[in-house]
Amino acid sequence: xxxxxxxxxxxxxxxxxxxxxxxxxxxxxxxxxxxxxxxxxxxxxxxxxxxxxxxxxxxxxxxxxxxxxxxxxxxxxxxxxxxxxxxxxxxxxxxxxxxxxxxxxxxxxxxxxxxxxxxxxxxxxxxxxxxxxxxxxxxxxxxxxxxxxxxxxxxxxxxxxxxxxxxxxxxxxxxxxxxxxxxxxxxxxxxx
Numbered sequence: 516x517x518x519x520x521x522x523x524x525x526x527x528x529x530x531x532x533x534x535x536x537x538x539x540x541x542x543x544x545x546x547x548x549x550x551x552x553x554x555x556x557x558x559x560x561x562x563x564x565x566x567x568x569x570x571x572x573x574x575x576x577x578x579x580x581x582x583x584x585x586x587x588x589x590x591x592x593x594x595x596x597x598x599x600x601x602x603x604x605x606x607x608x609x610x611x612x613x614x615x616x617x618x619x620x621x622x623x624x625x626x627x628x629x630x631x632x633x634x635x636x637x638x639x640x641x642x643x644x645x646x647x648x649x650x651x652x653x654x655x656x657x658x659x660x661x662x663x664x665x666x667x668x669x670x671x672x673x674x675x676x677x678x679x680x681x682x683x684x685x686x687x688x689x690x691x692x693x694x695x696x697x698x699x700x701x702x703x704x705x706x707x
Contacts, residue, residue, distance in 0.1 A: 518598075518599055518628050518629055518630060518632065519596050519597070519598065519628075519629045520580070520596065520597045520598070520599065520600060520601050520626055520627070520628050520629070521594070521595075521596055521626065521627055521629065522594070522595055522596070522597065522601050522602065522606075522624060522625065522626035523592065523593070523594045523595075523624070523625050523626075524592060524593045524594075524606065524609070524622060524623070524624050525591065525592045525622070525623045525690075526590075526591045526592065526613075526620070526621070526622055527621040527622070527623055527690075527694050528617075528619055528620060528621035528698075529590075529591065529613065529617060529620060529621075529622075530616065530617040530619070530620075532616040532617065533613040533614075533616040533617035533620060534590050536612065536613060536616055537590065537613060538590065540554045540612070541554070541588055543556055543557070544585070545565060548584055549584055549585040549586065549588070549595075550568065550569070550582075550583075550584060550585075551578055551583040551584060551585055551595060551597075551602060551605055552567075552568030552569070552573065552574060552577070552578060552583070552605075553565065553568060554609070555568055555577065555608065556568060563577070576604070577604055577605065577608065578597070578602045578604055578605035578608075579597075579600060579601070579602050579603040579604035579605060579606075580597035580598050580599060580600050580601070580602045580605075581598045581599065582597065582598050583595060583596070583597035583598070583602040583605060584596055584597075601624070601626035601635065603637075606622075606624055606637070606639075607642075607644075609622075610622055610639040610641070610642045611642045614639075614641040614642035615642075617641075618641045619641070619701060620639065620640070620641050620642075621638070621639070621640060621694055621697055621698075622638070622639040623636070623637075623638050623639075623690045623694070624636060624637040624638070624639070625683075625686040625690075627679075627682055630652065631652060631655070631678070631679075631682065632651065632652050633649065633650065633651045633652065634649075634650055634655075634658075634682045634685075634686070635647065635648060635649035635650065636648055636685075636686045636689055636690065638689075638690060638693045638694065638697070640697045640701075645693060645696075645697055646689075646693050648689065655678060655681075655682070656668045656674075658681050658682060658685045659674060659677055659678060659681040661681065661684070661685065662677065662680070662681045662684050662685075663677050663681065
């Protein structure tokens with residue numbers, strides 16, 4: 516059985532034009548499954564078809580996972596699930612589409628394997644990844660001990676109890692730090 520990877524995208528800075536584009540892209544879903552690939556289908560020349568976006572080869576190349584579904588979405592976030600890996604290529608595509616309308620876009624992405632076997636995060640500034648990190652399970656103890664210095668990996672009950680919370684804290688703390696860096700950088704560029 517394939518491991519599911521949960522991911523969340525939060526739009527920390529998104530102007531009205533990009534928000535309208537995001538809403539329009541959500542209307543492209545063909546059914547309640549909310550296939551992430553459906554967002555690529557816009558009917559323009561060079562656009563994939565719904566048949567294209569339902570093939571494994573297309574998915575691997577364009578989304579970065581063999582399948583990916585959006586389970587919840589709104590104007591400022593989306594939450595989904597993909598197979599084996601985060602849908603990094605698809606998320607890059609999403610940032611590219613929105614950054615065409617909002618060069619000041621800030622898009623935070625967190626993801627974690629259900630095991631968890633790995634976890635990571637990315638922060639997009641416009642269509643570029645400003646910073647990212649990825650860790651495998653053999654480094655989770657370091658993340659746990661950032662929040663709970665007295666927990667050891669040999670104490671399985673305590674470790675398991677705080678693992679998910681520690682991963683989320685690690686992701687959130689990095690988002691907070693980097694979002695401030697981007698905003699400060701953009702403000703300094705504006706003042707020059």
